Amino acid sequence: xxxxxxxxxxxxxxxxxxxxxxxxxxxxxxxxxxxxxxxxxxxxxxxxxxxxxxx
Amino acid sequence: xxxxxxxxxxxxxxxxxxxxxxxxxxxxxxxxxxxxxxxxxxxxxxxxxxxxxxxxxxxxxxxxxxxxxxxxxxxxxxxxxxxxxxxxxxxxxxxxxxxxxxxxxxxxxxxxxxxxxxxxxxxxxxxxxxxxxxxxxxxxxxxxxxxxxxxxxxxxxxxxxxxxxxxxxxxxxxxxxxxxxxxxxxxxxxxxxxxxxxxxxxxx
Numbered sequence: 219x220x221x222x223x224x225x226x227x228x229x230x231x232x233x234x235x236x237x238x239x240x241x242x243x244x245x246x247x248x249x250x251x252x253x254x255x256x257x258x259x260x261x262x263x264x265x266x267x268x269x270x271x272x273x
Numbered sequence: 274x275x276x277x278x279x280x281x282x283x284x285x286x287x288x289x290x291x292x293x294x295x296x297x298x299x300x301x302x303x304x305x306x307x308x309x310x311x312x313x314x315x316x317x318x319x320x321x322x323x324x325x326x327x328x329x330x331x332x333x334x335x336x337x338x339x340x341x342x343x344x345x346x347x348x349x350x351x352x353x354x355x356x357x358x359x360x361x362x363x364x365x366x367x368x369x370x371x372x373x374x375x376x377x378x379x380x381x382x383x384x385x386x387x388x389x390x391x392x393x394x395x396x397x398x399x400x401x402x403x404x405x406x407x408x409x410x411x412x413x414x415x416x417x418x419x420x421x422x423x424x425x426x427x428x429x430x431x432x433x434x435x436x437x438x439x440x441x442x443x444x445x446x447x448x449x450x451x452x453x454x455x456x457x458x459x460x461x462x463x464x465x466x467x468x469x470x471x472x473x474x475x476x477x
Contacts, residue, residue, distance in 0.1 A: 224427070224430075224431040224434075227431060227435060228431070228434055228435050228438050231435040231436075231438055231439045231442075232438045232439065232441075232442040233442075234439070235438070235439040235440070235441075235442035235443040235446065236442045236443070236445075236446035236449070236450075237446075238443065239442070239443040239444070239446040239447055240446040240447045240449070240450035242450065243446050243447075243449060243450035243453065246450050246453040246454050246457065247449065247450075247453040249453070249457050250452075250453040250454070250456040250457040250460075253456070253457050253460035253461070254456060254460065257460050257463065257464065260460065260463045260464065260467065261463070263467050264463055264466055264467050264470065267467055267470030267471055267474065268470060270470070270474050271470055271473045271474060
């Protein structure tokens, strides 16, 4: 229980430090994560489109 | 008992002279109790014999005269008679006094043995209780000290780690934010490029 509280405290300190140093870093990280997940096959689609366009 | 329940190692050592003094007092008490009790019993027996020795002597004399054959009481009757054959009341009184003294001594010895056993048992219980109290107290103190040390160590570790994480995250967060924005921008650029390629495919 003490270890869990200590871990939560360290995470809170890390989040506070990140937000104070780079405001919006949490939102930007979430957006980037969602974009990567939703467009996981984007490189293959681009490669296929290039091959299709290239004569 | 109350003194022994609250003590530490120094108080244990402080109890030693008191124990010796207590032992001395108990020894004096034993002597007074033992010999006083014996003297009282001897005086009572002697007083009783002084008042009834004539009747007892006459009874013994009558028994002696009524028993023509020697029995196991012959040495006693011989002891109680002087050389002239008359009854020796003084010897009989001394014999009864010695017997009563022996009985009184045996009773006193039994009383003393029981009292001494009770005293030693009480003393043992006191020492055991004192030792248990000392052990519990020291163990409790050790546990409390150990808990306090562990709590301080834990707080120090959490503080140091938290400070390190805070400083590290404050240094890394801008770069992480830039990387996250760059990653999202790369995805958007890829979607735009794909749209352009798909448009070229549709419109040859």
